[in-house]
Amino acid sequence: MPRASAADAAETARRVLETATAHFAEHGYAAASIDEIAHAAGVTRGAVYHHYDSKPRLFAAVAAAQQHQIAEAIIAATADSSDDTALRDGSHAFLDAITHGVASRILLIDGPAALGWEQWRRLDAEGPEQELRTGLREAGIAPALVDPLASALSGAMNELALWLAARPDDAAARRHAHRALDTLLDAVTPQP
Amino acid sequence: MPRASAADAAETARRVLETATAHFAEHGYAAASIDEIAHAAGVTRGAVYHHYDSKPRLFAAVAAAQQHQIAEAIIAATADSSDDTALRDGSHAFLDAITHGVASRILLIDGPAALGWEQWRRLDAEGPEQELRTGLREAGIAPALVDPLASALSGAMNELALWLAARPDDAAARRHAHRALDTLLDAVTPQP
DNA sequence: CTCCTTTACATACAGCATGTTTGTAACTTG
DNA sequence: CAAGTTACAAACATGCTGTATGTAAAGGAG
Numbered sequence: 001m002p003r004a005s006a007a008d009a010a011e012t013a014r015r016v017l018e019t020a021t022a023h024f025a026e027h028g029y030a031a032a033s034i035d036e037i038a039h040a041a042g043v044t045r046g047a048v049y050h051h052y053d054s055k056p057r058l059f060a061a062v063a064a065a066q067q068h069q070i071a072e073a074i075i076a077a078t079a080d081s082s083d084d085t086a087l088r089d090g091s092h093a094f095l096d097a098i099t100h101g102v103a104s105r106i107l108l109i110d111g112p113a114a115l116g117w118e119q120w121r122r123l124d125a126e127g128p129e130q131e132l133r134t135g136l137r138e139a140g141i142a143p144a145l146v147d148p149l150a151s152a153l154s155g156a157m158n159e160l161a162l163w164l165a166a167r168p169d170d171a172a173a174r175r176h177a178h179r180a181l182d183t184l185l186d187a188v189t190p191q192p
Numbered sequence: 193m194p195r196a197s198a199a200d201a202a203e204t205a206r207r208v209l210e211t212a213t214a215h216f217a218e219h220g221y222a223a224a225s226i227d228e229i230a231h232a233a234g235v236t237r238g239a240v241y242h243h244y245d246s247k248p249r250l251f252a253a254v255a256a257a258q259q260h261q262i263a264e265a266i267i268a269a270t271a272d273s274s275d276d277t278a279l280r281d282g283s284h285a286f287l288d289a290i291t292h293g294v295a296s297r298i299l300l301i302d303g304p305a306a307l308g309w310e311q312w313r314r315l316d317a318e319g320p321e322q323e324l325r326t327g328l329r330e331a332g333i334a335p336a337l338v339d340p341l342a343s344a345l346s347g348a349m350n351e352l353a354l355w356l357a358a359r360p361d362d363a364a365a366r367r368h369a370h371r372a373l374d375t376l377l378d379a380v381t382p383q384p
Numbered sequence: 385c386t387c388c389t390t391t392a393c394a395t396a397c398a399g400c401a402t403g404t405t406t407g408t409a410a411c412t413t414g
Numbered sequence: 415c416a417a418g419t420t421a422c423a424a425a426c427a428t429g430c431t432g433t434a435t436g437t438a439a440a441g442g443a444g
Contacts, residue, residue, distance in 0.1 A: 008392095009392060009393090012392080012393085028305065029305065030305065033429085033430065034431070034432095035429090043393075043394090044394050045394090045395095045431090046393055046395070047392075047393055047394080049431095049432075049433085050391090050392060050393060051392090051393095053432095054431085105309070109304040109305055109309050110305050113220065113222065113302050113304075113306070116220070117301050117354065117358075145372050145375065147368075148352060148355055148356075148371075148372035149376075151355040151372075152349070152373065153376075155347040155349075155351025155352065155354075156344040156345065156348040156351075157347075158351075159343045159346055159347025160347065162343070162347075163339070163340055163343040163344075164340075172336075176337055176339075176340050179337055179340075180337050180340035180341045180343075180344050181344070183337065183341065183379050183380065184341075184344060184345075184376055184379055184380075187375050188375065188376075200421095201421060201422090204421080225400085226402070226403095227401075227402090236422075237423090237424095238421085239422050241402095241422095242420090242422060243421090245403095246403075247401095247402070386444085387442105387443085387444085388442090389442085389443095390439105390442095391439085391440075392437100392438090392440095393436105393437090393438090393439100394435100394436080395435085395436075396433105396434085396435080396436095397433080397434075397435095398431105398433080399430105399432090399433100400429105400430090400431085400432105401428105402427105402428085402429085402430100403428090403429105404428100405425085405426075405427095406424085406425080406426095407422105407424080407425095408421100408422090408423080410419105410420085410421085410422100411418105411419085411420070412417100412418085412420085414416090
């Protein structure tokens with residue numbers, strides 16, 4: 001007994017996604033149950049499986065949405081950056097964006113395990129890491145080192161984000177995290 | 193019907209641990225089944241649950257064993273390093289050690305999700321990251337930046353390890369990974 | 385306007401995995 | 415040698431995913 005027209009269906013899917021985001025963030029991927037997500041969203045598991053084929057797919061949708069938000073924040077922050085400062089501006093924007101939402105910490109932790117490393121890697125290779133690589137190239141890094149350095153810096157920022165997420169509302173910690181990031185970026189960019 | 197005396201019991205536990213390591217490495221934490229691990233080790237699930245209370249505990253034991261091996265490699269590599277070179281020597285040893293075993297990639301991926309971030313953090317805060325922090329302090333890093341920089345560098349090396357693990361038997365990639373690591377270390381150590 | 389297909393769910397079911405409980409035989413200790 | 419503890423085995427309970435089936439409303443075709 002569908003109460004939903006095509007427009008309402010999209011609303012249902014959106015509500016499920018939102019609820020799933022909260023549950024994955026609070027309980028982690030493994031402990032989050034589709035049954036509970038469905039119940040909290042006011043539908044049955046049938047509806048969830050109708051819109052998202054499987055639990056990994058649902059998680060992938062949640063993760064993609066989070067990445068989209070972060071990517072937009074980076075784009076906004078680097079809109080009026082020069083080529084010289086884009087990498088630095090984008091990196092700081094990334095750190096702020098990923099530590100802002102509640103879900104980010106869980107996404108960084110559960111992402112690889114839930115989706116498998118391959119798929120996870122593809123997901124953020126299309127995302128912020130791509131901009132990282134172009135930033136490194138523009139900074140004059142040797143081509144052979146661009147890939148490993150991008151991975152390394154990405155890992156550094158992710159771990160920095162987790163470190164920061166464990167210290168919420170700690171302004172000093174946030175300052176120190178950004179200074180630590182700057183220290184690492186000094187190694188790969190023409191220094192100001 | 194126990195066939196094992198106290199000595200054989202330790203052997204059983206060891207065999208289970210070894211088998212579990214292989215299964216976690218091959219299938220990942222979630223997809224690895226205790227039933228299959230027990231069967232492959234030649235015991236029943238009862239034996240596994242007798243020696244290791246739960247699946248997370250079993251995984252924790254596996255992870256701890258891996259970390260122990262890595263820590264020993266680092267200690268061996270920095271045994272005759274000066275204070276100035278200990279950080280660099282230890283970091284390169286870490287990268288080699290963690291990419292050597294088959295299990296490392298899965299451990300880096302499944303660790304946080306399986307044990308929860310808190311416990312995971314404690315596990316490797318007691319491990320290599322502690323030495324990282326002392327290395328950073330000896331390198332003259334500002335005290336407030338030691339913690340976030342240690343996290344960042346740890347994340348960088350882990351991601352570098354995953355990047356390398358995806359390119360096995362690629363000598364050039366290994367060289368480039370080590371050069372990328374050196375580049376980052378240049379930012380925090382007195383340069384050679 | 386009617387029919388017919390497709391959409392958007394709800395419900396029931398099957399299968400597997402964890403963890404717990406119960407049972408039991410060997411080993412150890414007094 | 416007797417009694418308690420150890421080291422398992424086997425059966426059971428529970429929960430979760432995914433699938434199969436049912437169904438009412440939307441929307442287009444004629």
